[in-house]
Amino acid sequence: MTGPALAPPRGFRDILPLEARELRAIERSVGETFALHGYVPLEPPVVEHASSTLPVRADRLIRFLDRDGALVVLRPDVTTAVARLVAQRYATASGALRLAYFGAVFREEPAMLGAERQHDQAGVELVGVSGLVADAEVLALLAETLARCGLTRATIEVGHLGLVRRLLAGLDAGATDEVLAALRAGRVVEALARAGAGGLDGPSLTRARHVLAARGGMPADADLPETAELAETIALARELYPGDGSDGPYVANVGLLPDLPYYTGIVFEALSEGVRYPVAAGGRYDELLLSFGTPRPAIGFAIPVPRLHLALYQSGWRVADERPLVTLRPSRDVRAALRVARALRAKGIAVALGDVAEHAGLELVPLEVVDERTVRDASGRRTPVDLVAARLAG
């Protein structure tokens, strides 16, 4: 006999209490850091129009027709939703919008994100401001966010789309787009062949190959304006958040081209040793809002939360500052147990009555109620409730 399906639909999964508790701890640290920098929370819906501005290939989207016959999509990212929202709600706003989000995104076939089709993303968007200080602000915010979550050994690789375009100067617009598309997909051989066919001269091609295929870092001819910009952005980010090392976590890397089509200026990815995909990615995307009819400079980043969680787990991280859970075994007088529970909770101590089947990794303190002022601990020793409360709350 087959009963009802117990597993969730393909690609989705249940997050059980131990993991959920850790994810909530990450969400708290992330939210507090964003708030500290003046970023206010925002919650776009999980469903968006299936428009062509989405940054993800159609076959990786989860789309369906709603009852009105409209094609809608479970959002594959939040940045596009924020761009739409800003164009609608803040079209005439002047000054900076500092927006933060933490929520689910949906895609087919992502890797190392816990579930195939849904995972949480945390991120910020700084809209309406361009320039190096704004770039540095977001870069430093990412570094500080990761550190405050407990990931102290991440590096943040910083590239510059403008610099890559500079390396390709001399190609026409069509060829440049093709070369950039190939580079974003990781097809460096094809990109360089296309650049050569498009008329890029030998020395430029060699320089592009050195920078993109091998050396990364800064190009040797450091007199390009974008090179100075990149160095200055990193220096400013260091002022805002130096990290614990002398140079901070920032590393210039012109070979970095994240696989998203909308970046226009600086781009960056956070890497953590042992985690085989970036734990965060972001950059400047000055043209995305234009596609919603509101030209506005913008920069932001997104953290795929399961990857940050994985990086934290691998570095030995555990949720800090969690008080243990007291489990109370009532005596014959149930009312005494209820009063003890009330007294302990009044001191901020977590209490559950009776046995618990799932403690989510919390330390358990089993106590047996003797009367409303006295409990007996696991070793059988009688202790006044006040003393237990003081010890656990301390």
Next chain:
Amino acid sequence: MRPLRFALAQGLLLSPALEAVRAIGLETPDRAADDRRLVVRAGAIDFVFARPSDIATYVERGAADLGIVGQDVLMESATRVLDLVDLGFGSCRFVVAAPTSALERSLDEYRHLGSLEVATKYPRVAREHFERRGIPVEIVKVAGSVEVAPRVGLADWIVDLVATGATLRANELSVVEEIATCTARLVANPTSFHARRAEIEPIVERLAGRTAVVAS
């Protein structure tokens, strides 16, 4: 930090790949033909030996930092790796082939029925090619001996990987059109590439330099 992992495809590409690695001054594993070890340390590098079609997966998921793999595998698997250096060897072609005697008949069938059946071991490459060409086809996936498909009526045409074309000729097939020429590639996991640039850069530079010399 663990040693750099370099995945090499077993089979036809293995000996030229080892030769290329040796030529740029890296130690190569001392491994007899019947050696069953699949991970072998040589110098500061762990060499991993795997099936060609698995190399791209190893590198995409960071189980190996670098790999040498045929471009044909990259095209069919559509994995996201950095394709860094065209190594020049292992050249082969993806082609569309049809029975030499029945090409005109299959074209006539296409005109009348509007669609062709195409047998292949490489469904993604085949599908993308015919989509680009705007020709409606039904892809028939087979695991081997695709050359026999037109003869037994399984499909009108085939898409296959050919080195010399001898197998096609032996089965009375001729090339209708070429899809792509493929060579062996040095590929890297994007995260490893950025995080371990200091170790990977000299390998990329020297392999690129060697290929340029071989080609000229």
